[in-house]
Amino acid sequence: MISRPRAFPVLVALALAGCSADAGEDAAARLAAADPAVRRLLADADAAMAAGALAEAGVKLDEARALAPDSPDLWLAIARLRLRGGEHLTAIEAADRALAIAPDHAPALLLRALTVRDAHGAAEALVWFEAARKADPDNPDILAEYAATLGDSGAAGAMLSMVRDLAEAVPGDPRVSYLQAVLAARGGKFTIARSLLSRSGMATRGVPAALLLDAVISLEEGNVDSAAATLEGLAARQPGNARVRELLARALLVGGREAEVIARFGAEAEGADASAYLLMLVARAHERLGDRAAAAPLLARAYGGGTPGAVVLSAREGLPPATAGVRAALAAGKAPAGRDQALALRRRFPASADVAVLVGDALLGAGDVRAALADYARASRYRRPWPLTRKVAWTFDRAGDSAAADHLLARHAGGERSNASALVALAERRAARGDWQRTALLLDHAAVLGAGHDPALLGLRLRAAREEKATEDEQRLAATLAEVRPTPLAPR
The missing domain is CATH 1.25.40.10 (Tetratricopeptide repeat domain)
Structure with missing residues (x-):
């Protein structure tokens, strides 16, 4: 997803x-x-x-x-x-x-x-x-960031109003056109979004957020080679950005470059921390090349579940040497060595949130759940992106504190309302408790955000419709699921 x-x-x-x-x-x-x-x-x-x-x-x-x-x-x-x-x-x-x-x-x-x-x-x-x-009503940086944050919170109308205030305060500020482009893209008006983004000049200047928006618009317009080229550059600059890597894999696959998908992402897909979406993309690449034996296990993992949020660290190209070293040790089953390397980093960089996350991962890999949670909490004082929230929720579950995991996921979904993955994760927990009405609402919102063709989401939404005895919804969802569910593959 x-x-x-x-x-x-x-x-x-x-x-x-x-x-x-x-x-x-x-x-x-x-x-x-x-x-x-x-x-x-x-x-x-x-x-x-x-x-x-x-x-x-x-x-x-x-x-x-x-x-x-x-x-x-x-x-x-x-x-x-x-x-x-x-x-x-x-x-x-x-x-x-x-x-x-x-x-x-x-x-x-x-x-x-x-x-x-x-x-x-x-x-x-x-x-x-x-x-x-x-404190400073006409400060352009405040107005621009305020507008972006309003949009991320789901308040599109308030975001537009703030963008207009920015335009009035600083005529010609390029962020006005960029933020308008974001609004247009979210509304599915990609031609307008492209024009506004071009007017801003921010993608031309190499601003990462603008480059990502440029790639998304290119994908929607069918310019997959252009999108792939942009995403290649972004992935090199941001090797830890999972969304960029997944979009790149998608662009390569849509562009008919299946061999490149496998060459670039095949090893990552073999790792236990690969996302369901990346697994599906790599599997489809194998399938198109006629290798059903390689595609079958990947599709089984993508659509058959697994351990959501489980912390398994894979070494990945482009990561800092210290990070890669810790990940390599853990992936090789050398948890004590990985933990010791991470703790040595913390002694050198005690105020780094990034190091705190790495230490938490290493401690969790070594089986010290409580200590891992303490380091995750330290990192979260500065930044808690979705991958960290997912890991912390999983760790709370492992520690036997499912209430804390529920609370954490609910707060994340409430604070980041455009995150379909967070909504789906929360919906899965609501479903496990039999709260089917809330499950349906969360999944419907995730579908609106673009996750509506995910077979796992549709399957859970179909079950919610059955539990709620919503016959029309059940029939519609069953038909949609039949269209998008992959044909069962068996190794030859």
């Missing part, structure tokens, strides 16, 4: 949005009266960061801190430096320090809005974006 239990950040955001501006005015006054040397040091630090000279930026910020330790701009710059250096968890602490000094400091509010969105979903981040906009 192709969670967030912590309410504390939301409560903090509500307090910030409702507080007076006195503290911010005091901070602004301090900044205006600050020694010009401080402003110069902050500018020099920004320039060094832009050039990738992080150590030099750190020296400049240390000098600025000695002169103005209570400057919110200083602490925001420290947060940005820590993010660039992979110190995700201490970056959040620095941003919070800036907000403690100046609760209506718009740039720090924006940074926290983005981290809340990544960790807790679009819905919970909206209050942070509203606070940031209140």
Whole structure:
């Protein structure tokens, strides 16, 4: 198929949005009266960061801190430096320090809005974006990110209104056309989306999100070779992006390049962590080449279930050497070695959310479920994408805490309403509890998002219709399922 239990950040955001501006005015006054040397040091630090000279930026910020330790701009710059250096968890602490000094400091509010969105979903981040906009109503970065977050939360009308505000605040901002292109594509108006995306110029400049949208539009328009070329470049830049890899496999398959699908993704499909969608694509490639024996087991895995969310780490081309080393050890059955390598990385990079995830994976592979959950929780303070949520839910189940898994999946689906996989995973849990009405609603929404041709989804939706005694729905779903279910294959 192709969670967030912590309410504390939301409560903090509500307090910030409702507080007076006195503290911010005091901070602004301090900044205006600050020694010009401080402003110069902050500018020099920004320039060094832009050039990738992080150590030099750190020296400049240390000098600025000695002169103005209570400057919110200083602490925001420290947060940005820590993010660039992979110190995700201490970056959040620095941003919070800036907000403690100046609760209506718009740039720090924006940074926290983005981290809340990544960790807790679009819905919970909206209050942070509203606070940031209140602090700086015409800030284009705030308006653009706010608009995108509204769209991700399912509020298309509010997103369009925010995009119009952005156009009014900054005429000619390329993000206006890009965000309009996103809305058009979500509405199935791909010709309009293509025109708007071209007008933005963001794909031409190599912005990853715009390139991904460009590829999706190309696939829908039938320009599969163009889509594949774009996705090849994106996959090289983002080797850990599963959605990009799956879209690339789809583009290659639709373009009749079955041998390339197998060459590029065959080994990955053999791994136990391969998605059902990727399994199906590789199986279809084998089938088209006449190799039914290779296709049959892959289709059986794709449509026959397995262990949803199970954590099995496969080494993958393009991953950082340290990550690849841990994965290789675990895949080879050397769990203690993989755990020791991961723990050594954590000692070197204790504030990295990415390392925390890797440590959690390694500890889980070594059978230490509780310790794995602790590291996953640390990583989730900064970012909790769907693959991590799925792993954590599975780990909660393994630890015997199915209620926590249910809660986590429900929060993720609520915060990321355009994620069909999260909706299906939640629907499967609702079905296991006999909540067929809720199951049907979740699956119908997932179908609208593009998962409506998934045989597993249709099969579960058909069962929900039968349980609810919805005869017309049952007949319609049975007919649709018969059309899309693959012909049974048997090895020859």
